Amino acid sequence: METSFLAAVNVSILAMAVIFTVLTVLIFTIQGLVKLIPYQAPPPAPSRRQTASSAGDDQDNHAAVITAVLAMHMGKSPNEFRIVNISQR
Amino acid sequence: MEFSFGASASKILTTTGFSSLESGHIIMILVSCVLVYLAIWKKFEPLLLLPMGFGCLLANIPMSMMAYTDSGGLLNFFYQGITHEILPPLIFLGVGALTDFGPLLANPTTLLLGAAAQVGVYVTLIGAVLLGFNMHEASAIGIIGGADGPTSIFIASKLAPHLLAPIAVAAYSYMSLVPLIQPPIMKLLTTEKERKIKMAQLKPISQTVKILFPVVVTIVCCLMLPGVTPLLGMLMLGNLFRESGVTARLHETAETHLINIVTILLALAVGSSMTASSFLRLETLKIIALGLLAFCIATIGGMVFGKIMCKMTGGRVNPLIGSAGVSAVPMAARVSQKVGADADPSNFLLMHAMGPNVAGVIGSAVAAGVFISLFGDTVPEPHAAIADAIGTIEPGAKAAIAQVVEAIQQNH
Numbered sequence: 103m104e105t106s107f108l109a110a111v112n113v114s115i116l117a118m119a120v121i122f123t124v125l126t127v128l129i130f131t132i133q134g135l136v137k138l139i140p141y142q143a144p145p146p147a148p149s150r151r152q153t154a155s156s157a158g159d160d161q162d163n164h165a166a167v168i169t170a171v172l173a174m175h176m177g178k179s180p181n182e183f184r185i186v187n188i189s190q191r
Numbered sequence: 192m193e194f195s196f197g198a199s200a201s202k203i204l205t206t207t208g209f210s211s212l213e214s215g216h217i218i219m220i221l222v223s224c225v226l227v228y229l230a231i232w233k234k235f236e237p238l239l240l241l242p243m244g245f246g247c248l249l250a251n252i253p254m255s256m257m258a259y260t261d262s263g264g265l266l267n268f269f270y271q272g273i274t275h276e277i278l279p280p281l282i283f284l285g286v287g288a289l290t291d292f293g294p295l296l297a298n299p300t301t302l303l304l305g306a307a308a309q310v311g312v313y314v315t316l317i318g319a320v321l322l323g324f325n326m327h328e329a330s331a332i333g334i335i336g337g338a339d340g341p342t343s344i345f346i347a348s349k350l351a352p353h354l355l356a357p358i359a360v361a362a363y364s365y366m367s368l369v370p371l372i373q374p375p376i377m378k379l380l381t382t383e384k385e386r387k388i389k390m391a392q393l394k395p396i397s398q399t400v401k402i403l404f405p406v407v408v409t410i411v412c413c414l415m416l417p418g419v420t421p422l423l424g425m426l427m428l429g430n431l432f433r434e435s436g437v438t439a440r441l442h443e444t445a446e447t448h449l450i451n452i453v454t455i456l457l458a459l460a461v462g463s464s465m466t467a468s469s470f471l472r473l474e475t476l477k478i479i480a481l482g483l484l485a486f487c488i489a490t491i492g493g494m495v496f497g498k499i500m501c502k503m504t505g506g507r508v509n510p511l512i513g514s515a516g517v518s519a520v521p522m523a524a525r526v527s528q529k530v531g532a533d534a535d536p537s538n539f540l541l542m543h544a545m546g547p548n549v550a551g552v553i554g555s556a557v558a559a560g561v562f563i564s565l566f567g568d569t570v571p572e573p574h575a576a577i578a579d580a581i582g583t584i585e586p587g588a589k590a591a592i593a594q595v596v597e598a599i600q601q602n603h
Binding site: 106107109110111113114116117118120121122124125126127128129131132133135136139140141142143 | 295296299300302303305306309310312313314316317319320321325326329330394395396397399400403404407408411412415416550553554557558561562565
C-alpha cells in the first residue's frame, strides 16, 4: 500500500508539473500571437444619409397621400387635379 | 405443428421478463427511475441524465438484449462508440464549435486557473489508491475532478472500462450539482472585500488570432501529449469550424445536430453499462464519495490559485473566477458570476470566469493526456504476453484482456 501511495504522489507531482508546463507554454504562445496580430477596430459603418432617390420616393408617397385626401375632401376624382410641388417650410 | 394451450401459455410465461427478474434488476430499475426523476423534475443535467437513466432502465429489463454486454443488441452497438473511443471525441467536436475562446485569449494567464483546478484530479487519485484501487482505476476515478463528462468517459473506457458506469454517473451528477457544491467553498475561502473586486473589461481580440489559436493549441499540446489528440484535436477542429468563417454549415451541424445525436448515443451507451453486476458494488459507493472529494478539491485548487493571482496583481483579479477552472462549462462560470453578484449586484464576472472555465476544458484534457502517456500503453506482464501472441490489439480489447488476466490471477 505504501508503495502504491508513494507512486500516486509521484505521479500527481509529475502530472501537475506537466500540466503547468504545457499551459504556461500556451500562455506565452497566446501572448506572442496577440502581440504579433493586434486587434484592429473595424472601419465605422457608413452613416445612414438619405439619398436623392429615397428622398424622391418619399415625396412621391407624400404626393399620393395628399392627392387622395384632397380628392376625398373636394369630392373630385384624383385624376382631375395634380400636385406639382411640395416645399418644406 | 401442434399447439397445446398449456404448453403455449407456459412458453409465453417463461419468455416474459418477469420470469428472469432478479433483485439486482429491480434495484437498478429503481436507480434508473431516480435518474429520470432527477433529470425531469430536478433538472439535473437533463440532456444526459435522462437518456442515461433510460438506457439503464432498458439494460436492466431481463432478456431485452439491451445491456452493453449483450452482443448483437442495440445498445451494444452504441457501446462500440465508447469502446472504440468515437463518441467522446465527437462530443468534443461539438463543444469546440460551441465555445468562444475569446475571454481566454484576452486574458491568457487564466489558463493557470484551469491548471490549478486539476489538483482535484490528483488528490482524488491518491485517495483512490488509499482506498485500494490500482493506478489505472485511480486515474480513471481521479479524472472526475476535471468536471468534464466526455473526458471522464474517454479515460475510464481506456484505463478502467469495468468502472465506466459509476464514473460517468458520478461525473455527470456532480457536474449538475456544481451550483450546490461550489458556493459554500467559494464563500469560505474568500472575504467579502475580495468577492466585491471588479475586474477590468477584457480587451478585444483579432479574428486572425481566434483562427490561429486552435491550430496552435493542436500543434503545441498534441505534440507534447499525443495521447490527448483525439479529444483536444476534435475540440480545436470544432472551434476552427466556428472561427474560420468559411465552414458555416459544418459549424452549425457540429454545434447542433451532431452533438445532440452523439449525446443520445453516448448517454444511452453509458446507461446500458449500468447493470447490476457492474454497478451494485462497494466500489460504486467509493467512486461516488471520491467524485465529491474531486469536485471539492478542484474548486479549492482554483480558488487558492485565484487568491494568489489576486495578491500578485495587486487586487485586479477576483479570486471567485478561480472556481470556474474546474471546467463544467458554462455552469461553473455562472456560479462565479452569481456569487460575485451576491456580494455586489453591479459586479459582472461572467466573461472573466469564462476564461478559466474554457481553460479548465483544456486543462482536464491535458490531465487526461498525462494519464494516457503514463498508463495508456503500459500493460501488465501476462497481458503483454497475450499481446505478443495475438499481435496488435485495440486499446479496449487490451483492457478487457487485462481484466480477464487479473480475474484468473485472483482465482489462482
